[in-house]
Amino acid sequence: MASKKPTRREFIKTSATLASGVAVGAASKSASGQLEGPESFTLGSDEMVAYGERSQFVNSVRIAHGGRPSPDQFGLDFHIATPLQDQMGIIAPSSLHYVGTTRGSFTPEIDPEKHRLMIHGMVDNPLVFTMEELKRLPSVTRMHFIECAGNRANSRHVTVQETHGMTSNALWTGVLLSTLLEEAGVQDGAKWIVAEGVEEVKGASSIPLSKAMEDCIVCYGMNGEPVRPQQGFPLRLMVPGFEGILNVKWLRRIKLTDEFYMTYNDYGHLRQDDDDAALSMQIGPKSVITYPSGGQQLEGPGFYEVRGLAWSGGGRVSRVEVTTDGGETWFDADIRGEAQPMAHTAFSFNWTWDGEPCELQSRCIDELGSIQPTREQAQQFWNPEPGQRARLKGQDNSIQPWRIDGDGSVHNAIS
Ligand SMILES: Nc1nc2c(c(=O)[nH]1)N[C@H]1C(S)=C(S)[C@@H](COP(=O)(O)O)O[C@H]1N2
Ligand SMILES: [Mo]
Numbered sequence: 001m002a003s004k005k006p007t008r009r010e011f012i013k014t015s016a017t018l019a020s021g022v023a024v025g026a027a028s029k030s031a032s033g034q035l036e037g038p039e040s041f042t043l044g045s046d047e048m049v050a051y052g053e054r055s056q057f058v059n060s061v062r063i064a065h066g067g068r069p070s071p072d073q074f075g076l077d078f079h080i081a082t083p084l085q086d087q088m089g090i091i092a093p094s095s096l097h098y099v100g101t102t103r104g105s106f107t108p109e110i111d112p113e114k115h116r117l118m119i120h121g122m123v124d125n126p127l128v129f130t131m132e133e134l135k136r137l138p139s140v141t142r143m144h145f146i147e148c149a150g151n152r153a154n155s156r157h158v159t160v161q162e163t164h165g166m167t168s169n170a171l172w173t174g175v176l177l178s179t180l181l182e183e184a185g186v187q188d189g190a191k192w193i194v195a196e197g198v199e200e201v202k203g204a205s206s207i208p209l210s211k212a213m214e215d216c217i218v219c220y221g222m223n224g225e226p227v228r229p230q231q232g233f234p235l236r237l238m239v240p241g242f243e244g245i246l247n248v249k250w251l252r253r254i255k256l257t258d259e260f261y262m263t264y265n266d267y268g269h270l271r272q273d274d275d276d277a278a279l280s281m282q283i284g285p286k287s288v289i290t291y292p293s294g295g296q297q298l299e300g301p302g303f304y305e306v307r308g309l310a311w312s313g314g315g316r317v318s319r320v321e322v323t324t325d326g327g328e329t330w331f332d333a334d335i336r337g338e339a340q341p342m343a344h345t346a347f348s349f350n351w352t353w354d355g356e357p358c359e360l361q362s363r364c365i366d367e368l369g370s371i372q373p374t375r376e377q378a379q380q381f382w383n384p385e386p387g388q389r390a391r392l393k394g395q396d397n398s399i400q401p402w403r404i405d406g407d408g409s410v411h412n413a414i415s
Pocket of ligand 2: 100101148149
């Protein structure tokens, strides 16, 4: 077997070895055996007092996703992927949150004082809210992930940023949409909402009214500050656990309707009927190991904490399993903290690598009992039987394999 889960006793033993190994390494670099001090000190500046910066030694960045430059030659932003391999824990720093745009966009500059949200259509009282009016209402702060349907791994991808970087998790603050809809008085027969951003056709999406009443949030806050412009400042819709495209940014209008609207977004997803549309929106159980992951290099045999993220549109993550032998044996990973519904959940697994080539995978089981599929299982959805109409399910939640070679290099093992 290429690897095994260390017992508690072995773990303590290997950790001790690891610690002395590090000390030896450091001593060999510094002839005097002294610890080195800082290179210099930053003097206080008005800027750093007013607004902090990360260290000059930290240089993790987002990248354009899907082989399309961002910004492109016209200055339009396209998909931008977050560096999951560098993220610590479950909250994406706002500056590194992934960005999804349906057809490329300029990030609108919206003066919050002028911004309005209109709720109309099949309601008794059409309403128009200012930002200040929204902020007076009862609010919630909840942790939720967003994931773009374009978050699909393929064999050409090298890093986890490329395979899985189109999802991020943040703390979102705002008013439950149900609060606003109750105020407006939903009429009998209304079944859908159509949410629209300031760029008209591009931001519009049809969302089932049942979902709108359940847990959607009209958000003005993100990670303790106003929503960032690329995430929809000053207002964005959060549709927990449903496809990213429904989380309308720069939200300005919500119309209640008795049927599904074939908006630009919906058309792009080839949804044919109401049921099909509603069912295809929820994101299945998914997980990925972020350490060790593609492009990284293990220093040599010994102890490693395997770490990753798991999530599901179906509620809380209830279990995550890890294999280090390509799927023959699965172990329960540790869930870090308490899993939140429709939120990234961190997992870890204590592992001692024996230096032999091996393959790491993780799989997520959510509170509905749904299990993350293998790539082969998921592909049955993507490639229908001959004669069947190709249905774009809009998501890839298949298991991600990482191969570790004898030299410690880590590779995407999708064939
Ligand atoms: N108004 C508007 N809302 C939008 C989009 C858009 O282009 N315009 N893109 C959608 C897509 S495709 C995704 S995946 C999510 C991404 O949200 P994020 O950029 O905050 O990560 O926003 C959605 N909301
Ligand atoms: Mo998206």
